[in-house]
Every structure is written in C-alpha cells, then in structure tokens.
C-alpha cells in the first residue's frame with residue numbers, strides 16, 4: 303500500500319475509511335476505527351516487505367500426506383458418521399445451533415467418550431462455571447470421566463493453558479464468550495469472534511490439537527454467530543431440532559474430511575442424548591391410521607435412507623388472504639410446487655390456506671421430496687387418504703415432469719424393511735426391483751394426479 307494513502311478500518315463492521323474518526327460512520331460503534339496495515343494485528347510489522355520466501359512443495363511430494371488422516375472414533379456411531387468416520391487429529395470443528403438445543407450436553411458426552419478412548423481432553427467453558435459442568439456430568443453419569451475442565455474466557459489464558467497441557471482435543475464452549483484484550487469490542491462481536499476463532503484454529507494446526515468450537519446461532523441473524531467462523535474450520539456441524547421435540551439432528555454442512563450433508567439422529571432424554579439407531583422407525587412411530595394429507599417420503603440424508611411423514615392441511619382461506627406456512631421444508635419450493643400443480647395438472651390452491659409439516663422435527667432439503675409433498679397436498683385437498691403402506695419420492699420439474707433421484711434401490715430397501723408394500727417413484731432408467739414392493743412409475747404430475755385422485759374437484 304502506498305505510504306501517502308492511509309487506510310483505516312472499523313474493527314466491528316470492517317468498513318474502510320481514509321481518515322480516522324471516533325465513531326464509525328457505517329455501524330455507529332465508538333472507538334473501533336484503527337489504522338489498517340493490511341496485515342492482521344498479530345502479523346509481522348510494516349518494515350519493508352519483510353517476508354520470508356515460502357518453501358515450495360511438489361504436488362507429488364504430498365502423496366504421503368494425502369493418505370487417510372489419523373482419526374479417533376468416539377464410539378458414538380451417530381457422531382462418528384457425521385464427522386466422516388471419527389475425529390480427525392488436529393482438525394478444527396465448529397458446532398453451531400440455537401441456544402438450549404443441547405450442544406454442551408452433546409460435547410460433554412463426546413468428551414467423556416473420547417477421553418475413555420485415550421485422548422487427553424480439555425473442556426473450556428466460558429458460559430457455565432466448572433461446578434455447573436460438573437453437576438451436569440454427574441446427571442449424565444459421567445462424573446468419573448477423565449475430562450479436564452477449565453473455566454476461562456480470556457484467549458491469552460486459554461492459549462497458555464492449551465500450550466502447557468498439550469491436550470489431544472480442546473472443546474471451547476462457546477466461541478462467543480472468548481475475548482482478546484487487544485480488541486475493544488465486547489465478547490461475541492464479529493471482530494472478537496473472528497479473531498479468537500482464527501487464533502484457536504491456528505493453535506489447532508500448529509500444536510496438533512483437535513479443536514471443537516461451539517457457536518450459538520444468534521437471534522439477529524448469523525452476523526456474529528457461527529457464520530463468520532465457518533470458512534476457517536475444517537468441519538461445520540449444526541445441531542438442529544424443535545425445542546419441544548425430543549429429536550435432535552446433527553448435520554454436517556461442510557466437511558474437508560468426509561461427506562457433507564450426513565446426519566446423525568439423537569433423542570434428548572432425562573439422561574442426556576441417546577443415539578437413534580433406526581431413525582425411520584422413530585420418525586414414523588407416531589403415525590396412526592391413514593388420514594388425508596399424510597404421505598410417507600422415502601428420503602436420503604447423507605449416505606443413509608430415512609423415511610418420514612409429510613403432513614399437509616388445506617382449508618378455505620378467509621376472503622382474499624390465503625396463507626402458506628411450512629415447517630421442515632423450503633417455503634419457496636412449496637410455492638413452486640403449487641404453481642406447477644396449477645399450471646401443469648390443473649389443480650388450483652387459490653383461495654385455500656396451505657400448511658405443510660415434516661413430522662418429528664426433521665428438516666428435508668432434498669428435491670426428491672417433491673412427489674411426496676404433491677401427494678400430501680392433493681390428498682389433503684381432495685380429503686382422500688393415501689394407502690398407509692405406500693412411499694413416495696421423485697423430483698418435480700417446472701414442466702411437471704417427474705425426475706430421477708439418486709439411490710432408488712436404497713430407498714426401496716428401507717421402505718421394505720419398515721413394512722411398506724408399494725412405492726410411487728420416477729420412471730427408472732434401469733429396473734431395480736426390491737422384493738415385496740410394488741412399483742408405480744410416474745412420468746408426470748398430471749398423470750399422477752388424474753390416476754390417483756381423478757378429476758380434481760373445483761373448490
């Protein structure tokens with residue numbers, strides 16, 4: 303940067319200016335403007351370029367590094383699978399989720415398992431006192447686990463502790479409580495979260511300490527929440543679920559060491575989180591006799607087939623203001639599907655309120671759910687229950703065609719395992735038959751609607 307063009311930046315919102323001011327014009331924060339050297343605060347000084355020439359490696363030299371990274375399994379299959387087969391040594395993981403969803407509970411249980419499997423584990427808590435964590439450990443029956451607790455939030459203290467103790471795994475609960483004394487903004491602000499995470503991830507790589515950072519999803523959106531940390535870490539996991547429901551889903555949204563989109567299913571019990579080995583059975587367990595508006599979707603989450611119930615409710619809307627409300631699925635995808643039903647299959651939902659819910663607190667992101675959603679919507683609109691032993695899957699295009707989805711056979715096998723006897727699915731390129739399941743191949747939405755619901759009744 304030329305010497306005669308000074309540059310300043312706000313440590314809270316990162317806005318740049320050419321002159322110093324007491325108050326940032328962009329975000330209104332006081333005393334946050336600092337001279338921007340173009341380098342991080344802890345980086346080298348400004349004397350000349352002052353850098354060292356980097357060491358070059360040939361890609362072929364990296365062969366040995368490309369081998370499977372060393373991992374340790376927790377012995378909790380649902381967690382190990384989401385991590386891609388266990389915790390990779392010296393990796394940095396972010397666990398995000400709403401406050402109160404069970405992140406601390408999950409990590410305390412995981413810490414105990416990793417410690418039992420031979421890792422030296424330090425649990426740094428900035429949110430609760432060590433005594434509170436101990437109490438929780440007692441309630442979870444983990445009081446005698448060899449996990450070390452540290453109640454600290456100053457980054458210098460945390461780094462010094464980790465340097466001295468040299469653990470294999472450090473859990474930082476949470477990144478929003480950690481603060482650096484060289485930055486003036488309060489703990490939890492973007493600059494504090496970003497700088498602390500940066501230092502902790504550096505430490506993980508430099509000292510070979512696997513590090514799990516907990517991040518709360520903040521109400522104001524994701525600004526100071528886990529989002530600002532996502533790009534720094536190797537693996538990003540989110541812990542999801544409805545607070546009123548006992549099911550919790552651990553989802554990998556980014557993983558440098560394994561597949562993304564893998565999920566693990568847990569149940570919150572009086573004694574902490576329990577693994578759910580057969581999620582399909584759980585998600586379908588509350589299904590009664592077939593009712594209008596209910597359709598079973600044979601989905602794939604990560605590498606695993608999961609069956610769940612899609613529920614729709616359609617009711618006349620008060621004059622002129624029809625509502626669309628969705629839980630567990632994408633609202634704009636529902637609007638698209640309703641438009642396709644109207645344009646391609648001649649079924650209008652105008653003047654009707656439409657409610658859609660994925661039972662059990664699961665959030666479905668796969669486009670393969672389209673056909674099941676369309677079936678649930680039609681069944682609700684026509685007040686016509688679908689056969690209780692039938693599953694649905696297939697993506698619907700804007701032209702109304704029903705498209706292929708991945709892993710047809712796995713979906714059918716899971717359905718068969720759970721006692722289903724028939725499936726509506728896209729026309730298959732190659733026949734994959736699964737014993738005991740009658741296949742009903744669907745070419746387009748219009749055909750599906752007329753053959754199952756006849757000519758739709760005008761509303």
Ligand code: TYD
Pocket residue numbers: 399400401402403404405406407408438441442570571572573574575
């Ligand atoms: P917690 O792990 O503290 O959430 P987070 O760290 O994500 O903020 O979990 C909080 C909730 O979990 C709390 O409302 C109580 C409930 N819970 C149980 O139901 N059973 C248990 O055994 C434990 C430890 C917590």
Ligand code: MG
Pocket residue numbers: 402405406407429475
């Ligand atoms: Mg917590």
